[in-house]
Amino acid sequence: MKKENTDRIESYMDGSLTASERERFEEDLKADKILAGEFEYRKRIAFTWQKAKIYAGTKKEVSDAIMNERSKSKRRIAGYSIAASFFVITFLSVVLLYSRVGNHPEHVVDNEEETITPRFKIPEEKASAGTIAKFVLLFPAGGIACSRNDSLVFHWSPALADSSFIIIGNEKSKNLVYREKLEPGKISFKLDRHFLPVGEYNWQVEGFPANEKFKIINK
Amino acid sequence: MKIIPFSLSHSQGKEYNTTNSNDEQLIRSIMNHEEAALRAVYKELYQKIRKMVYTFRNITLDPEDIFQEGLTRSVMNIREGKFRGESSFCTYLNSICRNICLKELEHQKTIAIDKRDFIQEEYGTDFGLLQQVLAIRGKLEEKCRDIIDLRFDLAENPSNPSEQTMTPGFEEIAGKLGLTPDNARQRFKRCLDKLKELIKKNPDLKNYQP
Numbered sequence: 529m530k531k532e533n534t535d536r537i538e539s540y541m542d543g544s545l546t547a548s549e550r551e552r553f554e555e556d557l558k559a560d561k562i563l564a565g566e567f568e569y570r571k572r573i574a575f576t577w578q579k580a581k582i583y584a585g586t587k588k589e590v591s592d593a594i595m596n597e598r599s600k601s602k603r604r605i606a607g608y609s610i611a612a613s614f615f616v617i618t619f620l621s622v623v624l625l626y627s628r629v630g631n632h633p634e635h636v637v638d639n640e641e642e643t644i645t646p647r648f649k650i651p652e653e654k655a656s657a658g659t660i661a662k663f664v665l666l667f668p669a670g671g672i673a674c675s676r677n678d679s680l681v682f683h684w685s686p687a688l689a690d691s692s693f694i695i696i697g698n699e700k701s702k703n704l705v706y707r708e709k710l711e712p713g714k715i716s717f718k719l720d721r722h723f724l725p726v727g728e729y730n731w732q733v734e735g736f737p738a739n740e741k742f743k744i745i746n747k
Numbered sequence: 748m749k750i751i752p753f754s755l756s757h758s759q760g761k762e763y764n765t766t767n768s769n770d771e772q773l774i775r776s777i778m779n780h781e782e783a784a785l786r787a788v789y790k791e792l793y794q795k796i797r798k799m800v801y802t803f804r805n806i807t808l809d810p811e812d813i814f815q816e817g818l819t820r821s822v823m824n825i826r827e828g829k830f831r832g833e834s835s836f837c838t839y840l841n842s843i844c845r846n847i848c849l850k851e852l853e854h855q856k857t858i859a860i861d862k863r864d865f866i867q868e869e870y871g872t873d874f875g876l877l878q879q880v881l882a883i884r885g886k887l888e889e890k891c892r893d894i895i896d897l898r899f900d901l902a903e904n905p906s907n908p909s910e911q912t913m914t915p916g917f918e919e920i921a922g923k924l925g926l927t928p929d930n931a932r933q934r935f936k937r938c939l940d941k942l943k944e945l946i947k948k949n950p951d952l953k954n955y956q957p
Contacts, residue, residue: 534936541914569957573942574899574914576955579872580880581896586826587819593785594815600786 533563537570661686665731668742675747676726680719684733687715692734699728699741770836777825788818792837796844803848807855817844820874827872850875879952883945891938897923898935 539545540553557564666683674680682694688710694717696706705724710717710733724744732739776784793814800810821840824830830839884892897920921931946952 534939538914538932538936542916543913544916565957572955573939573946576876576880577884577895577899580877580884583819583823583874583877584881586823587815589780589782590785590815590819590822593782594789594811594818596782597786597789601790 533566536563537567540567541570663733663736663738665733665738665740668731669740671728671741671743673743673745673747676724676744677721677747679721680724680744682717682719682731684715684738687713688733690735692736694731695734696724696729696731699730705729770832773836774825774830774832777822785818785822788836788840789814792840795837796841799841799845800848803852805855806848806851808848808851813844813847813851816847816874820847820872823872829872876952876955879949883942883949886945887938887941890934891941894920894924894931894935895938895942 536545536553540550545553557567664685666685668674668680668682689712691712692710694706694708694710695704697704706719708717726744726746728741728743730739730741773784773787793811796814796817797810800806800808800813817840820843821830821836830836834842887895897915900915917928917931917935920926920935921928924931926934947956
Protein backbone atom coordinates (compact mmCIF):
# COMPACT_ATOMS: atom_id res chain seq x y z
CA MET A 529 0.00 0.00 0.00
CA LYS A 530 1.41 3.35 -1.02
CA LYS A 531 1.99 5.73 1.87
CA GLU A 532 0.69 8.70 -0.09
CA ASN A 533 -2.47 6.75 -0.88
CA THR A 534 -3.13 6.29 2.86
CA ASP A 535 -2.57 10.00 3.53
CA ARG A 536 -4.87 11.04 0.68
CA ILE A 537 -7.57 8.60 1.76
CA GLU A 538 -7.45 9.86 5.37
CA SER A 539 -7.50 13.49 4.24
CA TYR A 540 -10.40 12.78 1.93
CA MET A 541 -12.25 10.99 4.74
CA ASP A 542 -12.00 13.87 7.20
CA GLY A 543 -12.65 16.57 4.61
CA SER A 544 -9.27 18.25 4.89
CA LEU A 545 -8.61 18.25 1.13
CA THR A 546 -9.14 21.40 -0.88
CA ALA A 547 -11.90 21.39 -3.50
CA SER A 548 -9.42 20.76 -6.35
CA GLU A 549 -7.58 18.01 -4.43
CA ARG A 550 -10.89 16.39 -3.64
CA GLU A 551 -11.94 16.48 -7.28
CA ARG A 552 -8.64 14.96 -8.38
CA PHE A 553 -8.90 12.24 -5.73
CA GLU A 554 -12.38 11.25 -6.96
CA GLU A 555 -11.11 11.11 -10.52
CA ASP A 556 -8.16 8.94 -9.41
CA LEU A 557 -10.57 6.60 -7.63
CA LYS A 558 -12.25 5.90 -10.96
CA ALA A 559 -8.96 5.39 -12.81
CA ASP A 560 -6.75 3.72 -10.16
CA LYS A 561 -8.06 0.31 -9.13
CA ILE A 562 -5.49 -0.07 -6.35
CA LEU A 563 -6.46 3.26 -4.81
CA ALA A 564 -10.15 2.37 -5.15
CA GLY A 565 -9.51 -1.00 -3.47
CA GLU A 566 -7.62 0.61 -0.60
CA PHE A 567 -10.32 3.22 -0.17
CA GLU A 568 -13.09 0.59 -0.04
CA TYR A 569 -11.07 -1.53 2.39
CA ARG A 570 -10.50 1.50 4.68
CA LYS A 571 -14.24 2.22 4.66
CA ARG A 572 -15.06 -1.44 5.27
CA ILE A 573 -12.73 -1.66 8.26
CA ALA A 574 -14.24 1.47 9.82
CA PHE A 575 -17.76 0.20 9.21
CA THR A 576 -17.05 -3.26 10.68
CA TRP A 577 -15.23 -1.72 13.63
CA GLN A 578 -18.23 0.49 14.41
CA LYS A 579 -20.66 -2.34 14.01
CA ALA A 580 -18.57 -4.64 16.20
CA LYS A 581 -18.71 -1.98 18.92
CA ILE A 582 -22.50 -1.80 18.59
CA TYR A 583 -22.63 -5.61 18.74
CA ALA A 584 -20.52 -5.62 21.92
CA GLY A 585 -22.77 -2.93 23.45
CA THR A 586 -25.93 -4.85 22.56
CA LYS A 587 -24.46 -8.05 23.94
CA LYS A 588 -23.73 -6.30 27.24
CA GLU A 589 -27.22 -4.82 27.29
CA VAL A 590 -28.76 -8.28 26.78
CA SER A 591 -26.44 -9.89 29.31
CA ASP A 592 -27.26 -7.24 31.95
CA ALA A 593 -30.99 -7.66 31.36
CA ILE A 594 -30.74 -11.45 31.70
CA MET A 595 -28.65 -11.14 34.85
CA ASN A 596 -31.12 -8.66 36.36
CA GLU A 597 -34.04 -10.93 35.52
CA ARG A 598 -32.25 -13.92 37.03
CA SER A 599 -31.37 -12.09 40.23
CA LYS A 600 -34.94 -10.82 40.42
CA SER A 601 -36.17 -14.41 40.07
CA LYS A 602 -33.72 -15.50 42.77
CA ARG A 603 -34.95 -12.75 45.08
CA ARG A 604 -38.53 -13.77 44.35
CA ILE A 605 -37.76 -17.42 45.14
CA ALA A 606 -35.95 -16.38 48.34
CA GLY A 607 -38.98 -14.31 49.33
CA TYR A 608 -41.32 -17.23 48.73
CA SER A 609 -38.99 -19.55 50.69
CA ILE A 610 -38.94 -17.17 53.67
CA ALA A 611 -42.72 -16.82 53.56
CA ALA A 612 -43.16 -20.61 53.28
CA SER A 613 -40.71 -21.21 56.16
CA PHE A 614 -42.53 -18.67 58.30
CA PHE A 615 -45.84 -20.36 57.53
CA VAL A 616 -44.48 -23.84 58.30
CA ILE A 617 -42.88 -22.66 61.57
CA THR A 618 -46.08 -20.91 62.62
CA PHE A 619 -48.16 -23.94 61.71
CA LEU A 620 -45.87 -26.34 63.58
CA SER A 621 -45.79 -24.04 66.61
CA VAL A 622 -49.59 -24.00 66.75
CA VAL A 623 -49.78 -27.78 66.35
CA LEU A 624 -47.13 -28.30 69.02
CA LEU A 625 -48.84 -25.90 71.41
CA TYR A 626 -52.17 -27.70 71.04
CA SER A 627 -50.62 -31.15 71.36
CA ARG A 628 -48.71 -30.19 74.54
CA VAL A 629 -51.61 -28.50 76.25
CA GLY A 630 -54.19 -30.94 74.95
CA ASN A 631 -56.77 -28.51 76.10
CA HIS A 632 -59.59 -29.57 73.92
CA PRO A 633 -62.61 -29.31 76.24
CA GLU A 634 -64.20 -32.67 76.55
CA HIS A 635 -67.92 -32.82 76.56
CA VAL A 636 -69.25 -35.24 79.17
CA VAL A 637 -72.83 -35.80 78.40
CA ASP A 638 -75.00 -36.83 81.23
CA ASN A 639 -78.57 -37.96 81.03
CA GLU A 640 -79.79 -34.83 82.64
CA GLU A 641 -77.23 -32.15 82.17
CA GLU A 642 -74.11 -31.49 80.18
CA THR A 643 -71.02 -30.70 82.13
CA ILE A 644 -67.90 -29.47 80.46
CA THR A 645 -64.81 -30.32 82.39
CA PRO A 646 -61.49 -29.29 80.94
CA ARG A 647 -58.92 -31.98 81.57
CA PHE A 648 -55.32 -31.04 81.64
CA LYS A 649 -52.68 -33.66 81.45
CA ILE A 650 -50.44 -32.75 84.34
CA PRO A 651 -46.90 -34.04 84.43
CA GLU A 652 -46.12 -36.47 87.26
CA GLU A 653 -43.72 -34.26 89.12
CA LYS A 654 -46.31 -31.47 89.16
CA ALA A 655 -49.05 -33.82 90.25
CA SER A 656 -47.11 -34.96 93.28
CA ALA A 657 -45.75 -31.54 94.13
CA GLY A 658 -46.88 -30.38 97.55
CA THR A 659 -48.11 -33.84 98.61
CA ILE A 660 -46.01 -36.31 100.57
CA ALA A 661 -46.77 -39.92 99.80
CA LYS A 662 -46.62 -42.10 102.90
CA PHE A 663 -43.37 -44.07 103.06
CA VAL A 664 -44.03 -47.78 103.57
CA LEU A 665 -41.65 -50.72 104.05
CA LEU A 666 -43.17 -53.49 101.95
CA PHE A 667 -40.91 -56.51 102.51
CA PRO A 668 -39.79 -58.08 104.79
CA ALA A 669 -42.39 -56.93 107.25
CA GLY A 670 -44.53 -58.10 110.19
CA GLY A 671 -41.85 -60.45 111.60
CA ILE A 672 -41.84 -62.68 108.52
CA ALA A 673 -39.37 -65.61 108.61
CA CYS A 674 -36.90 -65.71 105.72
CA SER A 675 -34.57 -68.57 104.83
CA ARG A 676 -30.84 -68.03 105.33
CA ASN A 677 -30.29 -69.93 102.08
CA ASP A 678 -32.14 -67.33 100.01
CA SER A 679 -31.01 -63.86 99.10
CA LEU A 680 -33.12 -61.20 100.76
CA VAL A 681 -34.63 -58.29 98.83
CA PHE A 682 -35.86 -55.34 100.82
CA HIS A 683 -38.73 -53.35 99.19
CA TRP A 684 -40.23 -50.00 100.03
CA SER A 685 -42.50 -47.42 98.47
CA PRO A 686 -42.35 -44.78 97.05
CA ALA A 687 -38.97 -44.53 95.39
CA LEU A 688 -36.40 -42.47 97.23
CA ALA A 689 -36.31 -38.82 96.21
CA ASP A 690 -32.86 -38.33 97.77
CA SER A 691 -30.03 -40.62 98.75
CA SER A 692 -30.42 -42.35 102.12
CA PHE A 693 -29.22 -45.44 104.06
CA ILE A 694 -30.74 -48.81 104.78
CA ILE A 695 -30.24 -49.75 108.45
CA ILE A 696 -30.55 -53.31 109.74
CA GLY A 697 -30.37 -53.84 113.49
CA ASN A 698 -30.50 -56.83 115.86
CA GLU A 699 -33.89 -56.96 117.48
CA LYS A 700 -32.66 -58.38 120.79
CA SER A 701 -29.35 -56.61 121.31
CA LYS A 702 -30.50 -53.44 119.48
CA ASN A 703 -27.06 -53.33 117.89
CA LEU A 704 -26.51 -52.07 114.32
CA VAL A 705 -25.84 -55.04 112.06
CA TYR A 706 -25.65 -53.46 108.63
CA ARG A 707 -25.78 -49.95 107.06
CA GLU A 708 -25.52 -49.28 103.32
CA LYS A 709 -26.04 -46.18 101.18
CA LEU A 710 -29.10 -46.04 98.88
CA GLU A 711 -29.14 -43.95 95.70
CA PRO A 712 -32.10 -41.71 94.78
CA GLY A 713 -34.82 -43.50 92.85
CA LYS A 714 -34.21 -46.84 94.59
CA ILE A 715 -37.20 -48.95 95.65
CA SER A 716 -35.33 -52.10 96.73
CA PHE A 717 -32.05 -53.40 98.09
CA LYS A 718 -30.65 -56.94 97.86
CA LEU A 719 -28.58 -58.84 100.44
CA ASP A 720 -26.86 -62.06 99.36
CA ARG A 721 -27.82 -65.34 100.99
CA HIS A 722 -25.98 -66.36 104.14
CA PHE A 723 -25.16 -62.71 104.75
CA LEU A 724 -27.25 -62.42 107.90
CA PRO A 725 -26.94 -65.06 110.62
CA VAL A 726 -30.02 -66.70 112.12
CA GLY A 727 -31.82 -64.31 114.43
CA GLU A 728 -34.42 -61.57 114.72
CA TYR A 729 -33.88 -58.23 113.02
CA ASN A 730 -35.50 -54.91 112.33
CA TRP A 731 -34.89 -52.60 109.37
CA GLN A 732 -35.64 -49.10 108.29
CA VAL A 733 -34.64 -46.49 105.74
CA GLU A 734 -32.91 -43.57 107.33
CA GLY A 735 -35.01 -40.42 107.42
CA PHE A 736 -38.32 -42.30 107.55
CA PRO A 737 -40.11 -43.40 110.72
CA ALA A 738 -41.29 -46.75 109.30
CA ASN A 739 -39.65 -49.79 110.91
CA GLU A 740 -40.33 -53.47 110.27
CA LYS A 741 -39.19 -56.75 111.85
CA PHE A 742 -38.13 -60.04 110.24
CA LYS A 743 -36.44 -63.34 111.16
CA ILE A 744 -33.68 -65.30 109.51
CA ILE A 745 -34.08 -69.03 109.97
CA ASN A 746 -32.29 -72.16 108.83
CA LYS A 747 -34.48 -73.86 106.29
CA MET B 748 -38.18 1.97 34.67
CA LYS B 749 -41.47 1.17 33.03
CA ILE B 750 -42.48 -2.47 33.38
CA ILE B 751 -44.36 -3.72 30.39
CA PRO B 752 -46.52 -6.81 30.79
CA PHE B 753 -45.54 -8.51 27.55
CA SER B 754 -47.21 -11.60 26.39
CA LEU B 755 -45.28 -12.90 23.46
CA SER B 756 -47.12 -14.51 20.63
CA HIS B 757 -46.18 -18.13 20.49
CA SER B 758 -47.99 -21.39 20.78
CA GLN B 759 -46.29 -24.74 21.04
CA GLY B 760 -47.22 -27.42 18.56
CA LYS B 761 -49.30 -25.03 16.49
CA GLU B 762 -48.54 -22.66 13.68
CA TYR B 763 -46.91 -19.56 15.02
CA ASN B 764 -48.94 -16.42 15.00
CA THR B 765 -48.02 -13.59 12.75
CA THR B 766 -46.91 -10.40 14.44
CA ASN B 767 -49.61 -9.11 16.70
CA SER B 768 -49.95 -6.04 18.86
CA ASN B 769 -47.89 -7.60 21.69
CA ASP B 770 -44.97 -8.21 19.34
CA GLU B 771 -45.29 -4.68 18.02
CA GLN B 772 -45.12 -3.34 21.56
CA LEU B 773 -42.10 -5.53 22.24
CA ILE B 774 -40.32 -4.34 19.08
CA ARG B 775 -41.00 -0.71 20.02
CA SER B 776 -39.59 -1.29 23.49
CA ILE B 777 -36.48 -2.99 22.08
CA MET B 778 -35.98 -0.05 19.72
CA ASN B 779 -36.25 2.28 22.74
CA HIS B 780 -33.60 0.30 24.65
CA GLU B 781 -36.02 -0.64 27.44
CA GLU B 782 -34.48 -3.31 29.64
CA ALA B 783 -37.92 -4.59 30.70
CA ALA B 784 -38.48 -5.84 27.15
CA LEU B 785 -35.33 -7.98 27.19
CA ARG B 786 -36.16 -9.29 30.66
CA ALA B 787 -39.64 -10.26 29.46
CA VAL B 788 -38.16 -12.10 26.48
CA TYR B 789 -35.80 -14.04 28.77
CA LYS B 790 -38.57 -14.85 31.21
CA GLU B 791 -41.00 -16.06 28.57
CA LEU B 792 -38.82 -17.65 25.90
CA TYR B 793 -35.65 -18.96 27.54
CA GLN B 794 -37.10 -22.34 28.52
CA LYS B 795 -38.45 -22.88 25.01
CA ILE B 796 -35.07 -22.08 23.42
CA ARG B 797 -33.34 -24.31 25.99
CA LYS B 798 -35.56 -27.24 24.99
CA MET B 799 -34.81 -26.58 21.33
CA VAL B 800 -31.03 -26.51 22.04
CA TYR B 801 -31.24 -29.84 23.87
CA THR B 802 -32.68 -31.46 20.74
CA PHE B 803 -29.12 -31.15 19.34
CA ARG B 804 -27.39 -33.92 21.23
CA ASN B 805 -23.76 -33.18 20.45
CA ILE B 806 -23.77 -29.45 20.97
CA THR B 807 -21.08 -28.25 23.35
CA LEU B 808 -22.37 -24.68 23.80
CA ASP B 809 -24.41 -23.74 26.85
CA PRO B 810 -28.11 -23.07 26.08
CA GLU B 811 -27.88 -19.80 27.98
CA ASP B 812 -24.98 -18.62 25.79
CA ILE B 813 -26.94 -19.56 22.67
CA PHE B 814 -30.00 -17.72 23.96
CA GLN B 815 -27.94 -14.65 24.80
CA GLU B 816 -26.23 -14.64 21.41
CA GLY B 817 -29.55 -15.22 19.60
CA LEU B 818 -31.24 -12.41 21.49
CA THR B 819 -28.30 -10.06 20.81
CA ARG B 820 -28.53 -10.77 17.08
CA SER B 821 -32.32 -10.38 17.10
CA VAL B 822 -32.07 -7.03 18.92
CA MET B 823 -29.42 -5.75 16.49
CA ASN B 824 -31.49 -6.83 13.50
CA ILE B 825 -34.61 -5.21 14.95
CA ARG B 826 -32.78 -1.94 15.57
CA GLU B 827 -31.41 -1.98 12.02
CA GLY B 828 -34.91 -2.58 10.66
CA LYS B 829 -34.10 -6.07 9.41
CA PHE B 830 -36.94 -7.77 11.30
CA ARG B 831 -39.88 -7.37 8.98
CA GLY B 832 -42.44 -9.00 11.22
CA GLU B 833 -43.33 -11.78 8.79
CA SER B 834 -43.20 -14.22 11.67
CA SER B 835 -43.73 -13.75 15.39
CA PHE B 836 -40.78 -12.58 17.44
CA CYS B 837 -40.73 -15.98 19.16
CA THR B 838 -40.35 -17.80 15.84
CA TYR B 839 -37.71 -15.31 14.74
CA LEU B 840 -35.64 -15.74 17.89
CA ASN B 841 -36.07 -19.51 17.74
CA SER B 842 -34.79 -19.68 14.16
CA ILE B 843 -31.79 -17.45 14.93
CA CYS B 844 -30.87 -19.65 17.91
CA ARG B 845 -31.36 -22.77 15.80
CA ASN B 846 -29.02 -21.39 13.14
CA ILE B 847 -26.42 -20.69 15.85
CA CYS B 848 -26.68 -24.33 16.93
CA LEU B 849 -26.33 -25.59 13.36
CA LYS B 850 -23.32 -23.31 12.75
CA GLU B 851 -21.73 -24.60 15.94
CA LEU B 852 -22.30 -28.24 14.96
CA GLU B 853 -20.87 -27.51 11.55
CA HIS B 854 -17.87 -25.91 13.24
CA GLN B 855 -17.48 -28.96 15.53
CA LYS B 856 -17.74 -31.10 12.39
CA THR B 857 -19.96 -33.54 14.30
CA ILE B 858 -22.59 -33.57 11.57
CA ALA B 859 -22.77 -32.67 7.93
CA ILE B 860 -25.26 -29.85 7.63
CA ASP B 861 -27.38 -29.36 4.60
CA LYS B 862 -27.54 -25.63 3.88
CA ARG B 863 -31.28 -26.03 3.53
CA ASP B 864 -31.44 -26.85 7.24
CA PHE B 865 -30.64 -23.23 8.02
CA ILE B 866 -33.82 -21.27 8.47
CA GLN B 867 -33.69 -18.17 6.39
CA GLU B 868 -34.06 -14.90 8.23
CA GLU B 869 -32.99 -11.46 7.16
CA TYR B 870 -29.53 -11.62 8.64
CA GLY B 871 -27.47 -9.30 6.49
CA THR B 872 -24.88 -9.04 9.26
CA ASP B 873 -21.93 -11.39 9.49
CA PHE B 874 -21.84 -11.81 13.28
CA GLY B 875 -18.87 -14.15 13.02
CA LEU B 876 -16.92 -11.31 11.41
CA LEU B 877 -17.97 -8.93 14.19
CA GLN B 878 -16.78 -11.45 16.78
CA GLN B 879 -13.42 -11.74 15.01
CA VAL B 880 -13.03 -7.95 14.82
CA LEU B 881 -13.86 -7.65 18.52
CA ALA B 882 -11.22 -10.26 19.29
CA ILE B 883 -8.67 -8.29 17.24
CA ARG B 884 -9.76 -5.06 18.98
CA GLY B 885 -8.98 -6.76 22.28
CA LYS B 886 -5.45 -7.52 21.09
CA LEU B 887 -4.65 -3.87 20.33
CA GLU B 888 -3.08 -1.53 22.88
CA GLU B 889 -5.49 0.74 24.72
CA LYS B 890 -3.92 3.81 23.05
CA CYS B 891 -4.62 2.28 19.64
CA ARG B 892 -8.16 1.28 20.57
CA ASP B 893 -8.93 4.80 21.75
CA ILE B 894 -7.62 6.61 18.70
CA ILE B 895 -9.22 4.14 16.26
CA ASP B 896 -12.52 4.43 18.17
CA LEU B 897 -12.40 8.22 17.78
CA ARG B 898 -11.32 8.20 14.14
CA PHE B 899 -13.85 5.53 13.11
CA ASP B 900 -16.66 7.28 14.94
CA LEU B 901 -18.54 7.80 11.72
CA ALA B 902 -22.20 7.83 12.38
CA GLU B 903 -24.30 6.84 15.36
CA ASN B 904 -25.76 3.83 13.65
CA PRO B 905 -23.89 2.90 10.50
CA SER B 906 -26.04 0.80 8.26
CA ASN B 907 -24.19 1.01 4.99
CA PRO B 908 -20.47 1.58 4.47
CA SER B 909 -21.14 3.55 1.30
CA GLU B 910 -23.20 6.13 3.18
CA GLN B 911 -20.63 7.21 5.71
CA THR B 912 -20.63 10.67 7.13
CA MET B 913 -17.44 12.65 7.59
CA THR B 914 -14.70 11.17 9.77
CA PRO B 915 -13.66 13.35 12.76
CA GLY B 916 -10.50 15.35 11.91
CA PHE B 917 -7.15 14.94 13.66
CA GLU B 918 -7.45 18.38 15.30
CA GLU B 919 -10.62 17.25 17.09
CA ILE B 920 -9.12 13.85 18.03
CA ALA B 921 -5.87 15.48 19.23
CA GLY B 922 -7.91 17.78 21.50
CA LYS B 923 -9.68 14.81 23.08
CA LEU B 924 -6.49 12.82 23.65
CA GLY B 925 -4.23 15.75 24.66
CA LEU B 926 -1.93 15.34 21.64
CA THR B 927 -0.81 17.56 18.79
CA PRO B 928 -2.70 16.95 15.50
CA ASP B 929 0.49 15.66 13.93
CA ASN B 930 1.07 13.19 16.76
CA ALA B 931 -2.54 12.06 16.50
CA ARG B 932 -2.16 11.51 12.76
CA GLN B 933 1.06 9.52 13.23
CA ARG B 934 -0.41 7.42 16.05
CA PHE B 935 -3.54 6.67 14.05
CA LYS B 936 -1.58 5.60 10.98
CA ARG B 937 0.61 3.33 13.12
CA CYS B 938 -2.44 1.80 14.84
CA LEU B 939 -4.34 1.34 11.58
CA ASP B 940 -1.34 -0.52 10.16
CA LYS B 941 -1.32 -2.76 13.24
CA LEU B 942 -5.03 -3.43 12.84
CA LYS B 943 -4.60 -4.33 9.16
CA GLU B 944 -1.72 -6.61 10.08
CA LEU B 945 -3.83 -8.47 12.66
CA ILE B 946 -6.66 -8.84 10.15
CA LYS B 947 -4.18 -10.19 7.59
CA LYS B 948 -2.84 -12.74 10.07
CA ASN B 949 -6.32 -14.03 10.94
CA PRO B 950 -7.14 -17.04 8.71
CA ASP B 951 -10.89 -16.62 9.33
CA LEU B 952 -10.76 -13.13 7.77
CA LYS B 953 -9.21 -14.12 4.43
CA ASN B 954 -12.30 -13.09 2.50
CA TYR B 955 -12.49 -9.81 4.34
CA GLN B 956 -9.21 -8.47 2.95
CA PRO B 957 -8.90 -6.60 -0.38
